[in-house]
Amino acid sequence: MAGAKKRAERTEAIDALFDALGMVEKRAVLRALGGSAEGETLHNTEDVERAILGTGRSTADIETSLRRAEVATPKKHCLFGTVRGDVHKSVRHAVQHLGVEMEGLLLSYAEYRERDAEARLTFERKVQSYEWVPLPKQRGYEEVIGKRLTTARHAMIVRVDVETARIVVTYRGLPIGDDYDYEHASEAVLKACGQVGISVEALPVRGCIMAIISAKGRRIFPVRGDLLTPDGQIKLKSRVGRASIEQLVARLVEGDDDVFEETELLARITTNIGKHTFETLGLLWADKKILTRVAFWSAGADFLFVWGGNDPSFRLLDSLVGLFYELAARMNSADFNEAWEFISDLGDGAIVRPHEFRNHFKMPPSESDHVLLEGVRAGLLEPVFKLNAPDDFLDEIERPEWTTDLMSLRGVHEVDGVRLDGSKPESVLVAFRRMRFDRKPARADEASQ
Amino acid sequence: MTAQPPDDLQKWLPKLLAVDAADVNHTMWEWGCPVDRVRFKQCHTRLEKVVAWKSKATGKQAQKDKGRRSRAVGKIFEKLLRILFDGRGALEVEANVRSTTNEIDLLIKVNPVASFLPVVRAVGTHVIGEAKCHQEAPSSTLVNGLVGFLQLQNATVGLLFVYCSSRPLESKCRTSIALHWKDGFKVVPFGRKQLEEIRNGVPFLKILNDQHIDAANHAVKLHV
Numbered sequence A: 001m002a003g004a005k006k007r008a009e010r011t012e013a014i015d016a017l018f019d020a021l022g023m024v025e026k027r028a029v030l031r032a033l034g035g036s037a038e039g040e041t042l043h044n045t046e047d048v049e050r051a052i053l054g055t056g057r058s059t060a061d062i063e064t065s066l067r068r069a070e071v072a073t074p075k076k077h078c079l080f081g082t083v084r085g086d087v088h089k090s091v092r093h094a095v096q097h098l099g100v101e102m103e104g105l106l107l108s109y110a111e112y113r114e115r116d117a118e119a120r121l122t123f124e125r126k127v128q129s130y131e132w133v134p135l136p137k138q139r140g141y142e143e144v145i146g147k148r149l150t151t152a153r154h155a156m157i158v159r160v161d162v163e164t165a166r167i168v169v170t171y172r173g174l175p176i177g178d179d180y181d182y183e184h185a186s187e188a189v190l191k192a193c194g195q196v197g198i199s200v201e202a203l204p205v206r207g208c209i210m211a212i213i214s215a216k217g218r219r220i221f222p223v224r225g226d227l228l229t230p231d232g233q234i235k236l237k238s239r240v241g242r243a244s245i246e247q248l249v250a251r252l253v254e255g256d257d258d259v260f261e262e263t264e265l266l267a268r269i270t271t272n273i274g275k276h277t278f279e280t281l282g283l284l285w286a287d288k289k290i291l292t293r294v295a296f297w298s299a300g301a302d303f304l305f306v307w308g309g310n311d312p313s314f315r316l317l318d319s320l321v322g323l324f325y326e327l328a329a330r331m332n333s334a335d336f337n338e339a340w341e342f343i344s345d346l347g348d349g350a351i352v353r354p355h356e357f358r359n360h361f362k363m364p365p366s367e368s369d370h371v372l373l374e375g376v377r378a379g380l381l382e383p384v385f386k387l388n389a390p391d392d393f394l395d396e397i398e399r400p401e402w403t404t405d406l407m408s409l410r411g412v413h414e415v416d417g418v419r420l421d422g423s424k425p426e427s428v429l430v431a432f433r434r435m436r437f438d439r440k441p442a443r444a445d446e447a448s449q
Numbered sequence B: 001m002t003a004q005p006p007d008d009l010q011k012w013l014p015k016l017l018a019v020d021a022a023d024v025n026h027t028m029w030e031w032g033c034p035v036d037r038v039r040f041k042q043c044h045t046r047l048e049k050v051v052a053w054k055s056k057a058t059g060k061q062a063q064k065d066k067g068r069r070s071r072a073v074g075k076i077f078e079k080l081l082r083i084l085f086d087g088r089g090a091l092e093v094e095a096n097v098r099s100t101t102n103e104i105d106l107l108i109k110v111n112p113v114a115s116f117l118p119v120v121r122a123v124g125t126h127v128i129g130e131a132k133c134h135q136e137a138p139s140s141t142l143v144n145g146l147v148g149f150l151q152l153q154n155a156t157v158g159l160l161f162v163y164c165s166s167r168p169l170e171s172k173c174r175t176s177i178a179l180h181w182k183d184g185f186k187v188v189p190f191g192r193k194q195l196e197e198i199r200n201g202v203p204f205l206k207i208l209n210d211q212h213i214d215a216a217n218h219a220v221k222l223h224v
Helices: A012-020 A023-032 A045-053 A059-072 A087-097 A182-195 A205-215 A245-253 A262-274 A314-330 A334-345 A354-360 A365-377 A391-396 B009-019 B022-032 B037-052 B059-084 B112-116 B140-153 B171-182 B192-199 B204-216
Strands: A077-083 A105-113 A118-134 A145-161 A166-171 A200-202 A220-229 A232-237 A277-285 A290-296 A301-306 A381-387 A412-415 A418-421 A428-434 B091-099 B103-110 B126-132 B157-162 B186-190
Touching: A012 A059, A012 A145, A023 A045, A023 A059, A045 A059, A059 A105, A059 A118, A059 A145, A077 A182, A077 A314, A087 A105, A087 A118, A087 A145, A105 A182, A118 A182, A145 A182, A166 A182, A166 A314, A182 A200, A182 A301, A205 A220, A205 A262, A205 A277, A205 A290, A205 A314, A205 A334, A220 A245, A232 A245, A245 A262, A314 A365, A334 A365, A354 A365, A354 A428, A365 A381, A365 A428, A365 B009, A381 A391, A381 B009, A381 B022, A391 A412, A428 B009, B009 B022, B022 B204, B037 B059, B037 B192, B059 B091, B059 B126, B091 B126, B126 B140, B140 B157, B140 B171, B140 B186, B171 B186, B171 B204, B186 B204, B192 B204
Parallel strands: B126 B157, B157 B186
Antiparallel strands: A077 A166, A077 A200, A077 A301, A105 A118, A118 A145, A145 A166, A220 A232, A220 A277, A277 A290, A290 A301, A381 A428, A412 A418, B091 B103, B103 B126
């Protein structure tokens, strides 16, 4: 038929890539290949795949678009680190190894995006997999199934941010039941990165996480834990959104005698937990409602993200894990540790004025401001605001206290002919208030009263 | 010892925005360009009703009704957009440059507070807002037309407001935006999806910031 587009061949590679992508990613590929209007009316994944093959583009173009879509978003598993040495030189060297096999992996995709200052690579291997298939019925058996051996493609995506030297290795999990050692696979990818010129140092996640947990902020909570002690292992699992694991343990020693003061009890539990080692830990990012299981390996820590209603993106990932990078970069500094401990020890509701904080610690002002901002990011501090006016002016307009309600300060305030415009940034002072999450949650019967 | 600048919003607002903590960001963005949400919701509801209205008449009367509806949609849409810029924040409407039945052009002043906000920091003194009230999807022709208008008005940033049904931008339109971006003319599309988000409480500047990033990156997920 005149005008009909030639259908591309569905190669083994394209088949495997279709398998790796979700509907949203496939629609994005269809739009990128010029089939946008058509894509929005297709609801069936096979139809979208057929439409992609029917765009008239070559097999090579389609495969490249699919690979580009695969590296565009992070998968459930992520491992974080930093690149040592000249990052720019490393990634330029790495992308020249496209098509090379090493450590049992094939470098099947490699792109350096100069505009974004970012490199994306895909290392893949074939792994043994299986599926259960029904077999012909036999007399005396209700159902007969067989384990059919297959092979599956497992891709591990490496993304390097050239400006920050941050690297993330991200991959899908394989179906439950597959005997695949993710730790070994991650080590192989890191070795392969080394072979193409990208030398990776794992992020010291354990120390960063424990620093945040012990500070008891309101943004990141430990909600799961496999704790190894000399006397045995304790598996902890709190109800997400209701309690942290420390609060769960506090339930075991609560009583009517009030022997322990609540905050002191939780502080003791946290300190004692910190003396032992977590094999795995579950963290909840409360504001974004994202759950993460962290497994501590020798090569680094594997994060398994449950994205919830969020769209996974590298930007979202940076906002979650960026805090760990910042802490890791500073935790070797005695001055930073002193300042961080000061904030951690503050009582709930305590106000910190930035200039008082700066004067207290022997660090450059930019560094002490940075500590306050990391405190905000970790959920230990929240910014509070007050109009920049004398106390008697504030008393007259009934706004003497620091407040989080910045919008309430907007507008023009007047006392005895003196006017202050709260819409101007120089009219509003900024301080920080400590937020602690160290109370036991109300019991179900208390909560209903 | 070097004197430290005072610890006010002038110093801390850009730093706090960079922290990327959702609740903190929400406060900052909202402060930067506040929107009267009660008025916005009322106006938005009215617009949706008028857009959905269908004449029961036939023939000439139907044509007359269609014209009346079109004029009403244009007026309400203009009112809705003005509410976005009425809050004495970073962006404020200075004047209507041109208003016809289905095309409104707004000259939007960038106020001094904008110098502390990432998305509007580098735009200069003015931004042009162009609004299309018809049902057609944004096209490369529309983008090219707006860029031509930017050049006449000596501006580099244009906000393209559309009211077609919500959809991702077509490849040709995204390519047109990307090409003009390279030449220094930045078109940021803003449609039904974004207006719904504002209605649901998301700060206007936050949405503008996100659309700006997606437009700058020629992102396939750029949506109106």
